[in-house]
Amino acid sequence: MLTLQFYESEQTSPTTADTLAAALLTIPGVAFDARASRAADHAAYRPAQWHDQATGARAHWDLGRPPLTASDTNSATDDRPRTYPGWRQVALELHVPFAGPHWHAVVALAQVDRLLIAAPQLTPLDTEDDRHTGDSDAGPYPWDRPRAIANWEILRAVQIADLAMPRLSRASSVALWRYRSERAAGRLAHPTYQWPEALALHDLDTNVVRTACLWPDATGDSVTPFALPPVDLVVIRGGVVPTDELRLIAGNPAAERVPGGARLIPASAAVSSFYAGAKTLPASRFRGLGDEDWAD
Numbered sequence: 001m002l003t004l005q006f007y008e009s010e011q012t013s014p015t016t017a018d019t020l021a022a023a024l025l026t027i028p029g030v031a032f033d034a035r036a037s038r039a040a041d042h043a044a045y046r047p048a049q050w051h052d053q054a055t056g057a058r059a060h061w062d063l064g065r066p067p068l069t070a071s072d073t074n075s076a077t078d079d080r081p082r083t084y085p086g087w088r089q090v091a092l093e094l095h096v097p098f099a100g101p102h103w104h105a106v107v108a109l110a111q112v113d114r115l116l117i118a119a120p121q122l123t124p125l126d127t128e129d130d131r132h133t134g135d136s137d138a139g140p141y142p143w144d145r146p147r148a149i150a151n152w153e154i155l156r157a158v159q160i161a162d163l164a165m166p167r168l169s170r171a172s173s174v175a176l177w178r179y180r181s182e183r184a185a186g187r188l189a190h191p192t193y194q195w196p197e198a199l200a201l202h203d204l205d206t207n208v209v210r211t212a213c214l215w216p217d218a219t220g221d222s223v224t225p226f227a228l229p230p231v232d233l234v235v236i237r238g239g240v241v242p243t244d245e246l247r248l249i250a251g252n253p254a255a256e257r258v259p260g261g262a263r264l265i266p267a268s269a270a271v272s273s274f275y276a277g278a279k280t281l282p283a284s285r286f287r288g289l290g291d292e293d294w295a296d
Helices: 017-024 070-075 102-118 145-160 170-189 243-250 269-277
Strands: 002-009 030-032 037-039 042-051 058-063 087-096 123-126 198-203 208-214 226-228 233-236 239-242 263-265 286-289
Touching (some): 058 102, 102 145, 102 170, 170 198, 170 208, 208 286, 226 243, 233 243, 243 263, 243 269
Antiparallel strands (some): 002 087, 002 123, 030 042, 042 058, 058 087, 198 208, 198 286, 233 239
8 A cells, every 4th residue: 555644843732633533534535443442552543444435446544553462563663653853743644555546546645635724734745755856865755646646656566567457548447537526417417317337347358448337227118318428338138238339329429518428328219229139249258347456
């Protein structure tokens, strides 16, 4: 995981755990695992999970110091706080998993900017960023979210270098992220249309990742109007069809901009006929993937 630590000036009063907890709860999607616990050898420890419901991104917060066993304490020399003159380390860390597409890190690291609005006295530090910038000394450097995202990608590439992980093109990955991010707005703008989930499938014949969605249920000869995400495939009647065929049947896109890059598919006789008679690729050719099962 990419780990961010937090510091504050020694010229200020120490930020309390309650203040930090309140600041964390201003971030949408943060939930503490349990109430604060105490032991003789460590301060209050409150782990928290963050989940972005729209995109599926996840991260972990540590507020306080985790309790360690004697063996952990003897071997955890790398976990000793880093000290810098004039700065005090705060008992707060953000851990961003290396699993998942790059936009998981983009969304997860956006939490830091939200936290700094609630607690501007804090200074984030990416202690794993020791790359040189021009003629400067090696880092870590002052907080810069684009740089932290780039560092996450560098470290993630090392982590998955030896894994036979299927790949999705960056363009298709970004389109998936955009659709997920804007789907809620799309539902408000076009409430009579269904907005299906957008997901990823592993094409076992080509060993590549393809984006896909499930066609909403059809009843009899009619189909429900739905918003087609910017995906490669549609799962229909137990099989799979390329979305290009459906786009041709549906006709020209709406003149207005549709959130998430979706295409509105209205109910029509042509669409119903396509649903009933489309020749599908076998579902056995594809395997469903979670976001942590592929890379971009």
